[in-house]
Amino acid sequence: MTTVEQPPIGFGRMHRKEDARFVRGRGTYVDDVVLPGMLYGAVLRSPFAHARIVSIDTAAAQAHPRVKAVITGQTLEGLKLAWMPTLSQDTQAVLATDKVRFQGQEVAFVVAEDRYAARDALELIDVEYEPLPAVVDARRALDPDAPVIRDDKEGQADNHIFDWGAGDEAATDAVFASAEVVVAQDVLYPRVHPAPLETCGAVADFDAVTGKLTIWCNTQAPHAHRTVYALVAGLPEHKIRVISPDVGGGFGNKVPIYPGYVCAIVGSIVTGKPVKWMEDRSENLMSTGFARDYHMRGEVAATRDGRIRALRVKVVADHGAFNGTAQPTKFPAGFFHVFTGSYDVEAAYCGVTGVYTNKAPGGVAYACSFRITEAAYLIERMIDVLAYDLDMDPAQLRMKNLLKPEQFPYPSPTGWEYDSGDYPRALSLALEMAGYEELRAEQAARRASGSDGPLMGIGISFFTEAVGAGPRKHMDILGLGMADGAELRVHPTGKAVLRISVQSQGQGHETTYAQIVAEELGIPPDDVDVVHGDTDQTPFGLGTYGSRSTPVSGAATAVVARKVRERARQVASAMLEVDPGDLEWEKGRWYVRGDQGQGRTIQEIALAAHSSLELPDGVEGHLDATTVYNPPNLTFPFGAYICVVDVDPGTGQVKVRRFVAVDDCGVRINPMIVEGQVHGGLADGIGMALMELIAFDEDGNCLGASFMDYLLPTSMECPSWELGETVTPSPHHPIGAKGVGESATVGSPAAVVNAVMDALKPYGVRHADMPLTPAHVWRAIQGRPLRTDLAIT
Amino acid sequence: MKITVTVNGDERTADVEPRLLLVHFLRDTLGLTGTHWGCDTSNCGVCVVWLDGKPVKSCTVLAVMADGHTVRTVEGLADGATLDPVQQGFVRCHGLQCGFCTPGMMMTARWLLDHNPDPSEDEIREAISGQACRCTGYENIVRSVRWAASHEREVAPR
Numbered sequence: 001m002t003t004v005e006q007p008p009i010g011f012g013r014m015h016r017k018e019d020a021r022f023v024r025g026r027g028t029y030v031d032d033v034v035l036p037g038m039l040y041g042a043v044l045r046s047p048f049a050h051a052r053i054v055s056i057d058t059a060a061a062q063a064h065p066r067v068k069a070v071i072t073g074q075t076l077e078g079l080k081l082a083w084m085p086t087l088s089q090d091t092q093a094v095l096a097t098d099k100v101r102f103q104g105q106e107v108a109f110v111v112a113e114d115r116y117a118a119r120d121a122l123e124l125i126d127v128e129y130e131p132l133p134a135v136v137d138a139r140r141a142l143d144p145d146a147p148v149i150r151d152d153k154e155g156q157a158d159n160h161i162f163d164w165g166a167g168d169e170a171a172t173d174a175v176f177a178s179a180e181v182v183v184a185q186d187v188l189y190p191r192v193h194p195a196p197l198e199t200c201g202a203v204a205d206f207d208a209v210t211g212k213l214t215i216w217c218n219t220q221a222p223h224a225h226r227t228v229y230a231l232v233a234g235l236p237e238h239k240i241r242v243i244s245p246d247v248g249g250g251f252g253n254k255v256p257i258y259p260g261y262v263c264a265i266v267g268s269i270v271t272g273k274p275v276k277w278m279e280d281r282s283e284n285l286m287s288t289g290f291a292r293d294y295h296m297r298g299e300v301a302a303t304r305d306g307r308i309r310a311l312r313v314k315v316v317a318d319h320g321a322f323n324g325t326a327q328p329t330k331f332p333a334g335f336f337h338v339f340t341g342s343y344d345v346e347a348a349y350c351g352v353t354g355v356y357t358n359k360a361p362g363g364v365a366y367a368c369s370f371r372i373t374e375a376a377y378l379i380e381r382m383i384d385v386l387a388y389d390l391d392m393d394p395a396q397l398r399m400k401n402l403l404k405p406e407q408f409p410y411p412s413p414t415g416w417e418y419d420s421g422d423y424p425r426a427l428s429l430a431l432e433m434a435g436y437e438e439l440r441a442e443q444a445a446r447r448a449s450g451s452d453g454p455l456m457g458i459g460i461s462f463f464t465e466a467v468g469a470g471p472r473k474h475m476d477i478l479g480l481g482m483a484d485g486a487e488l489r490v491h492p493t494g495k496a497v498l499r500i501s502v503q504s505q506g507q508g509h510e511t512t513y514a515q516i517v518a519e520e521l522g523i524p525p526d527d528v529d530v531v532h533g534d535t536d537q538t539p540f541g542l543g544t545y546g547s548r549s550t551p552v553s554g555a556a557t558a559v560v561a562r563k564v565r566e567r568a569r570q571v572a573s574a575m576l577e578v579d580p581g582d583l584e585w586e587k588g589r590w591y592v593r594g595d596q597g598q599g600r601t602i603q604e605i606a607l608a609a610h611s612s613l614e615l616p617d618g619v620e621g622h623l624d625a626t627t628v629y630n631p632p633n634l635t636f637p638f639g640a641y642i643c644v645v646d647v648d649p650g651t652g653q654v655k656v657r658r659f660v661a662v663d664d665c666g667v668r669i670n671p672m673i674v675e676g677q678v679h680g681g682l683a684d685g686i687g688m689a690l691m692e693l694i695a696f697d698e699d700g701n702c703l704g705a706s707f708m709d710y711l712l713p714t715s716m717e718c719p720s721w722e723l724g725e726t727v728t729p730s731p732h733h734p735i736g737a738k739g740v741g742e743s744a745t746v747g748s749p750a751a752v753v754n755a756v757m758d759a760l761k762p763y764g765v766r767h768a769d770m771p772l773t774p775a776h777v778w779r780a781i782q783g784r785p786l787r788t789d790l791a792i793t
Numbered sequence: 794m795k796i797t798v799t800v801n802g803d804e805r806t807a808d809v810e811p812r813l814l815l816v817h818f819l820r821d822t823l824g825l826t827g828t829h830w831g832c833d834t835s836n837c838g839v840c841v842v843w844l845d846g847k848p849v850k851s852c853t854v855l856a857v858m859a860d861g862h863t864v865r866t867v868e869g870l871a872d873g874a875t876l877d878p879v880q881q882g883f884v885r886c887h888g889l890q891c892g893f894c895t896p897g898m899m900m901t902a903r904w905l906l907d908h909n910p911d912p913s914e915d916e917i918r919e920a921i922s923g924q925a926c927r928c929t930g931y932e933n934i935v936r937s938v939r940w941a942a943s944h945e946r947e948v949a950p951r
Contacts, residue, residue: 023880025866027827114821115817197925507890675887712925
């Protein structure tokens, strides 16, 4: 029987405060919001990947008795809203005016009395298209004869978006020129989708009398959305209130602003009524932020005995038709340049070229920590390719090259400063938990037996994450620095309200943030209410993604609680009639140094702070504080993962037998919640490695646009996870905690793929791209691996 | 057309279009928003409720098909203020995060335990295999159901 100990205060395993409403069906998700007079919107989408719009006839839809408005790109042009800015300083069509650029693109918006009528009316809109050739293969996007997708942009004569590089190219080339061994491998991280179980949606309510726009929207970044709406719609920011209620999973899918939100706002302005827009699953998969789609060529320079000397990577990044990736402004390839991973190398360089294709926009999503999924997958695949070529054990090869604890803080060759780490300890623990030597012996015995039973594979992945964006000097989104605010009020009776700028989508913030306050102030977590998601009620900040909540907002919470603690010291000194300098803190109480019995609890102090007690000059009374936390650096959690698979050589079916995951995220605020985060991320790894794919045919038809084709792992594909932990605190973080939410998604796919490649080693298979479906594995065994991203191979 | 459905013990009557899905009848017509809607191809199972004592995906049932029948939803799981052991198990074993799949998962788990009071891990995994969860990696859902099974056998031996 599993039970969870409930500590009275502070860090530790504590059941979630959120659960009480969720297990009763009493959560409030956006589609649960019903306002008086509310109407329903639906989006008409393009059947073509690339086509000129000749005409749009909305007369029949407008004549539908239950339809209140039909909005087209032409309507929006009049409001200067046909295009909107993206989080990457590009533009994106809200409703297409000139042509459509991906299948599923938004073309018209209908507002009707209910959701069924809205869908009916979509059928009545007649759009005439003139189809154009589609750009589907990112590696052909810059061919001279490739059709130009973004002919709306002045000066855009091809499909090139950006070139970006990091590291020392000349130094890297020099090492490669003198290296004993060079291995190279093309590695595709195919397009996948975060697919939160709750799709994207909004209820927009514009009040013409007050001029106030309220938007209920399941966004991960409500404050950033508010600012962008102000910029896009020209509305004053204090007249916009974004409320992100309970969110049914985000996984990065709910960071960007989607055309549906803008259409709902316009629909509300036009009709004078609240308008709900809720997309369905195929719309979510076809048109909202995808993830990955990096075509990478990795190279490793090494010595013959397996010492890694340099790394070189070239990437073609498929960004779809509009550059809508969400990442800090100065980093168009996110944090991909942490691709040197956990290894001590002399030099490294990466060059990334972003291109337009006729696909949905996105790229940064699905727990990627701004492209670190791609970086970690590449390096961990390349290590195994090197091990394959040198015929070395991949665990030994890693151990030989891992950074050592004494090297931290470690300046990486591409410009990072890793905060802390004890990598050999984590890898040793994972190897021990897995029984690595015994597994290798079992594998050798199976191979030697010559049986035609399942092929056994063992895969390792050791990753370093970089989370907690970030220092505002280097990191901003659309000019908004990536700091986060926090506000804490202690009521007269000692109960507290914490207001934060980040927005949970299931990560348990309402519980863990109360635990941070409890740890710092000694107020029990149940006495601390955590308010988030409402921009009228919470301080400004950039929201939850990139595992940044604990590193940035968690730090802000500790800092604001310490400010309150200092105020409490002043009040206590007045109560006890001693100098503040003579007071000592123990959890929940200030007492007189040398006289433990003379003290006041935080609850007593709270009451006194609101009373008629005379306070020294400059002490305002009440017990509250605000802060803005600007992190000095990111946090760098790490982990060692080992996956064991059995592969049926006759069918190519992969069965994940075991998965061992050792994570180190520094101090664990609530180990129960950390473990749940890791479990979820490991399932993502199984999904991406074995099942999930958004593919396209040569016409640009999206082939992963429903759960019939876009396969999510179920309880049957996931093994029972085996978790371990080490604790290496972040030295710069107020409570020593690092982010962790995305670690498992970042680290696990390589472990699964490395395991399958290890199983196929007797067949001479060095690499095959994800997802390793039975057909793909079977083809690889036959020596004919597929290219997985296109249906035309 | 006019239909009468017994939902969580209450008779509910409404005039609905024949094409209305049961999930929308529960959510939009009756305001029982604990049941969710997550896909359009009957795969995800966040809409699972009981129809005449059996779990069904309510996105794949017409409301008119429930006319004269009984439906049980997540709102009918607790006995007043006392949570069902399955609900308690999900809280104690951290079997939920965003909470979106939770109502459907719990309805299936309740049905499983009514018919198999001591399910193995494999039996639990198979029972929930028609339902996706994006947050938990399933591990703690299995543990939650196991907890409920052990707990209710202790409380009321069968």
